[in-house]
Amino acid sequence: MLVHLFRVGTRGCPIRGALLLPLRSRTFTAVRHLDGRTGSFILRALARLRLCLPRRPPAPRHGSFLWVGGLLLGPMILSKGCRLYLVGRCEVEELSLVEPTPPPEEPCFNWALFWHFLRPHLLALCAAIVLALGSAMVNVHIPLLLGQLVEIVGKYTRDHFGNFMVETRGLGVHLLTLYCIQGLLTFGYLVLLSELGERMARDIRKELFGCLLRQDIAFFDNKKTGQLVARLTSDVQEFKSSFKLVISQGLRSCTQLAGCLVSLTLLSPRLTIILLLVTPTLVGAGTLLGSVLRRLSRKSQEQIAKATGVADEALGNVRTVRAFAMEPQEQEHYGAELEESCRLAEKLGRGIAIFQGLSSIALNCMVLGTLFIGGTLVAGDKLSGGDLMSFLVASQTVQRSMANLSVLFGQVVRGFSSGARVFEYMTLVPDIPLHGGCCIPQTELRGAITFENVSFSYPRRPDFVVLKNFNLKLPPGQMVALVGQSGGGKSTVASLLERFYDPTEGIVTLDEQDLRNLDPSWLRGQVIGFISQEPILFATTIMENIRLGKLDATDEEVYKAAQEANAHNFICSFPDGYNTVVGERGTTLSGGQKQRVAIARALIKQPKVLILDEATSALDGESERVVQEALDRASTGRTVLVIAHRLSTVRTAHQIVVMAQGCVKEIRKLRPRDMM
Numbered sequence: 001m002l003v004h005l006f007r008v009g010t011r012g013c014p015i016r017g018a019l020l021l022p023l024r025s026r027t028f029t030a031v032r033h034l035d036g037r038t039g040s041f042i043l044r045a046l047a048r049l050r051l052c053l054p055r056r057p058p059a060p061r062h063g064s065f066l067w068v069g070g071l072l073l074g075p076m077i078l079s080k081g082c083r084l085y086l087v088g089r090c091e092v093e094e095l096s097l098v099e100p101t102p103p104p105e106e107p108c109f110n111w112a113l114f115w116h117f118l119r120p121h122l123l124a125l126c127a128a129i130v131l132a133l134g135s136a137m138v139n140v141h142i143p144l145l146l147g148q149l150v151e152i153v154g155k156y157t158r159d160h161f162g163n164f165m166v167e168t169r170g171l172g173v174h175l176l177t178l179y180c181i182q183g184l185l186t187f188g189y190l191v192l193l194s195e196l197g198e199r200m201a202r203d204i205r206k207e208l209f210g211c212l213l214r215q216d217i218a219f220f221d222n223k224k225t226g227q228l229v230a231r232l233t234s235d236v237q238e239f240k241s242s243f244k245l246v247i248s249q250g251l252r253s254c255t256q257l258a259g260c261l262v263s264l265t266l267l268s269p270r271l272t273i274i275l276l277l278v279t280p281t282l283v284g285a286g287t288l289l290g291s292v293l294r295r296l297s298r299k300s301q302e303q304i305a306k307a308t309g310v311a312d313e314a315l316g317n318v319r320t321v322r323a324f325a326m327e328p329q330e331q332e333h334y335g336a337e338l339e340e341s342c343r344l345a346e347k348l349g350r351g352i353a354i355f356q357g358l359s360s361i362a363l364n365c366m367v368l369g370t371l372f373i374g375g376t377l378v379a380g381d382k383l384s385g386g387d388l389m390s391f392l393v394a395s396q397t398v399q400r401s402m403a404n405l406s407v408l409f410g411q412v413v414r415g416f417s418s419g420a421r422v423f424e425y426m427t428l429v430p431d432i433p434l435h436g437g438c439c440i441p442q443t444e445l446r447g448a449i450t451f452e453n454v455s456f457s458y459p460r461r462p463d464f465v466v467l468k469n470f471n472l473k474l475p476p477g478q479m480v481a482l483v484g485q486s487g488g489g490k491s492t493v494a495s496l497l498e499r500f501y502d503p504t505e506g507i508v509t510l511d512e513q514d515l516r517n518l519d520p521s522w523l524r525g526q527v528i529g530f531i532s533q534e535p536i537l538f539a540t541t542i543m544e545n546i547r548l549g550k551l552d553a554t555d556e557e558v559y560k561a562a563q564e565a566n567a568h569n570f571i572c573s574f575p576d577g578y579n580t581v582v583g584e585r586g587t588t589l590s591g592g593q594k595q596r597v598a599i600a601r602a603l604i605k606q607p608k609v610l611i612l613d614e615a616t617s618a619l620d621g622e623s624e625r626v627v628q629e630a631l632d633r634a635s636t637g638r639t640v641l642v643i644a645h646r647l648s649t650v651r652t653a654h655q656i657v658v659m660a661q662g663c664v665k666e667i668r669k670l671r672p673r674d675m676m
């Protein structure tokens with residue numbers, strides 16, 4: 001058992017505690033009996049601690065346990081509001097150690113999708129292939145002409161009579177023309193391939209991004225954002241490069257190889273046989289060494305990505321780092337990752353140096369060997385000097401082509417697997433489509449919500465039932481507050497209402513219509529307004545952020561929504577007013593200001609139903625008062641589901657529903673219900 005003391009906290013209120021952790025364990029899945037915010041802080045602190053723990057083999061799921069608690073020091077005020085959160089002892093319940101997940105199966109390459117993206121560019125592709133083949137054919141022809149030129153030079157070296165210029169003019173012009181043609185052909189196919197590759201990559205990225213956005217929320221529960229972004233960026237890039245290389249280098253190398261081998265055989269069958277014995281051996285050895293280097297390079301790249309991830313996480317969460325005084329640990333962590341990446345890069349550098357040194361020796365020896373054996377043939381009058389020159393040049397082309405093909409082989413394998421990863425998510429059909437289903441006409445929409453015998457488990461944890469036979473009625477125009485222990489399933493109720501997930505059993509209805517029959521886009525876009533504890537704003541102006549709620553809203557509508565949300569005055573106090581750019585995730589605004597912009601964004605669509613998920617719990621007393629005022633105003637005449645910890649949030653509710661272990665335990669009616 002390992003004991004770690006830790007310190008976490010919110011807004012200057014430190015929470016100190018002890019983590020008792022079996023030595024074998026390094027991971028955990030959940031912290032419960034803590035409110036969401038505290039839990040998330042503790043989770044982050046635990047994640048930090050986890051990094052410090054010795055690396056041990058994972059423990060079996062049963063019999064492993066983890067406690068946080070026992071030593072939490074005294075009562076802590078988690079907000080300046082009216083309540084105290086007494087965290088005298090908190091336990092981490094239901095902590096299952098995460099089994100090491102088996103590596104995901106490599107998806108198969110989807111030829112049909114590949115064809116779908118290639119088809120619009122077929123003409124350009126055919127033209128590129130023709131130009132690449134033409135360039136390769138020209139390349140095969142050049143060594144023969146060079147041989148003839150050397151032959152004439154040799155003749156003038158021996159005899160010194162006649163006019164060299166006249167004799168070589170035709171050959172020179174011919175060679176020059178071929179060089180120009182080859183240059184033009186190369187230019188042509190490279191331009192075509194580059195355009196084709198970029199356009200295909202653009203189409204693939206567009207389609208993939210659309211497909212990712214369409215996926216169910218459950219899909220994102222299982223994936224890391226970084227992995228998804230990598231599919232859009234590095235995987236598409238790798239696939240595009242491989243495809244372009246196969247066409248340019250592959251076709252060219254194959255044609256050159258075949259053409260030059262024919263030329264070599266015609267020039268000297270004996271030398272060709274020797275060359276054919278030696279070259280593949282050398283290329284094979286080079287390929288082997290090359291593959292070791294590529295593996296090393298990949299490892300080095302991964303290590304760099306890992307180090308970048310550490311820096312990214314620390315810089316992206318710099319406030320948390322500062323709040324926990326974790327700068328030294330972060331620096332040490334980043335330094336350790338950098339150290340490793342430096343070690344790998346140095347190893348790679350040494351490998352590349354060895355490879356280049358050896359290949360330089362091998363190539364020079366090949367030239368020397370060809371000259372030596374070829375010279376013997378020339379001395380025995382079995383080969384002319386010009387033919388030897390042609391042979392030398394052509395054999396270099398053969399070696400280059402073979403080396404290219406061996407490199408290309410690895411690239412093709414990588415291209416196939418990145419292509420398979422790119423196409424994998426394009427065929428995924430979400431269970432809850434974005435569009436489709438009926439809409440209730442605006443005039444008939446009342447906003448009555450019911451949950452009937454709803455049971456639900458998250459797809460990621462199917463064995464853990466979050467809601468069991470849950471029944472709830474939200475009468476139109478009334479406010480219902482959901483309270484209960486942390487982890488009791490309150491936010492899950494909101495997620496079902498938003499139709500982020502469908503219930504495993506039972507139904508959720510809006511005006512007696514099963515949500516599954518309604519158009520999800522209409523439901524989310526026009527009926528339900530959602531305001532969460534930590535609103536996310538986009539890094540654009542306040543005006544555009546509010547307008548996200550209703551894309552075609554006029555400026556007047558934006559101002560009106562901002563006034564309703566108590567946001568107009570503070571927005572106008574900024575020098576740029578509504579054109580103030582809020583920074584990444586709205587970091588340039590205070591918590592209360594962000595929340596009010598988010599309320600304006602929700603109100604601009606005039607939703608019939610409003611979900612407030614602990615919308616004021618992250619705010620201090622004054623901000624809470626202003627935001628609460630805005631929320632009270634916004635709630636009038638709407639069906640409102642409030643998820644709350646604070647009394648101040650629920651005081652205007654018509655009913656308070658107490659939830660525990662996924663069911664309704666108690667319903668308290670606070671005001672006479674306005675029966676509809």
Ligand SMILES: Nc1ncnc2c1ncn2[C@@H]1O[C@H](COP(=O)(O)OP(=O)(O)OP(=O)(O)O)[C@@H](O)[C@H]1O
Pocket residue numbers: 030034035036037221458459460461466484485486487488489490491492493
């Ligand atoms: N995406 C998810 N995948 C798997 N389990 C989840 C997911 N989201 C929540 N859970 C689990 O579902 C249970 C209910 O979570 P929920 O967020 O609904 O609780 P809550 O009552 O809103 O808690 P809090 O008051 O702390 O916000 C918890 O045990 C939680 O671990």
